[in-house]
Amino acid sequence: MDEVLADTIGKFITIYEQRHNTKIGINDFPGKEFNEVLPEEIRHTLREYINEPGFFRDIPVMEGAIPVVQQLHEKYDVYIVSAAMEFKYSMTAKLEWLNEHFPFISWTNIVFCGHKIVDVDIMIDDRVKNFINFGGRKILFTSPHNLAVCDYERVNTWEEVGKLLL
Amino acid sequence: MDEVLADTIGKFITIYEQRHNTKIGINDFPGKEFNEVLPEEIRHTLREYINEPGFFRDIPVMEGAIPVVQQLHEKYDVYIVSAAMEFKYSMTAKLEWLNEHFPFISWTNIVFCGHKIVDVDIMIDDRVKNFINFGGRKILFTSPHNLAVCDYERVNTWEEVGKLLL
Structure with a gap:
């Protein structure tokens, strides 16, 4: 879900701009996790925000995801698998x-798990x-933190997913 | 979880004895689902009780489950997989x-899902x-509703699971 169906980094950026008056661009952190681009003195706040009830309820949908997932659903048996278990209050909001x-x-x-x-x-x-213990076809959905990874078939957008699988 | 780690039928019986003054024995329903042994006029209440917040929070643990799962966990990579998704308010309680x-x-x-x-x-x-789409070793844990099934390796208790896998 996060960073594939849900624009979680987009929500992070909104929060830090609103609450900390910082300016973070999506292109500021190639190869980095979001918390690594935060000033060190506010880095600890990220986990607090994620743990706020309802954090996952109003995250924006990734551009183009809905129509492509709808069409995939008509052609394939589509499962949504999210590592939701780390944040136990995320599950109801995610559902x-x-x-x-x-x-x-x-x-x-729908599958909420730890390890996928x-x-x-x-x-x-x-x-x-x-992907490490997964034997099937692995498609890496581009996110800032994985920009340096070269080992997998990659898609940058849902439009590209559609071209590949529909 | 339900009927393997958690004695969900035990909790059902307690509820119906307390709230409906009925007497239901665990041996009253070989081959039947629990709702099928309820008098027809109160059958609809079962789903209401399951949907009560916290229903899954205080279910008794199945006899002998804890020490055997603990030992399995030392020998194997144990996952708990529950079809929790049908009752969205069950997830936090189950966790x-x-x-x-x-x-x-x-x-x-831990995995909460629909289809396993x-x-x-x-x-x-x-x-x-x-078990239908599962390619691995299938071990059927005895529950009243599956007593008539003959096609699988069967265990009746956690003691038997321990003898089989430890």
Whole structure:
């Protein structure tokens, strides 16, 4: 979900601009995690914001995700798999978010986990760690933190996902 | 979780004895689902009770589960996989329940899903439907509703799981 379906970094940027009067551009951090571009004195706040109830409820949808996932859903058996377990109060918000923006995805096809031990044929993910024990086709969805990774088939946008899989 | 780690039917029986003054024995329903043994006029209440916030928080642990899962965890990479997604308010309660009774299971090894599309070697489950698309070793944990099933390796207790896998 985060950084593939949900523009979580976009929400981070909004929060830090509003609450800390900082200016962070999406292009400020190639190869870095978001917390690494924050001034050190406010870096600890990121985890607090993520843990706020409802943090995951109003994250913007990634551009172009809805129509492409809808079409993928018509052609494939699409599962949404999110490492939601680390933030236990994220789960209800994430489920409501999915029901709002992707209502065609049934509860049967949603997985909240820690490690992504799913038995699927194709995985679209921004995190290389989720590919390590995965035997299927790995498609890396571009996010600032993974810009330096060269080992995987890569997509930069949902439009590109559509061209690849539809 | 339900009917394997958690004695959900035990909690159902307690609820119906307390709230409806009925008497239901665990041996009253070989081959049946719990709702099928309820008098028809109160059958609709089961889903209401399951949907009560906190329903899943205080379910008794299945006899012998904790020490055997602890030992399995020392020998194997144990994941807890629960079809929690159908009842969206069950997830936080289920996670808290696991943290209380199985604190040695890390959040990384917990999966809440609809369909159990997990890539594991061995699955212990009471529901035959979860075995259908699963290629690994299937171990059926006895529950009243599956007593008539003959097609799978079966365990009746956690003691038997321990004998089989430890």
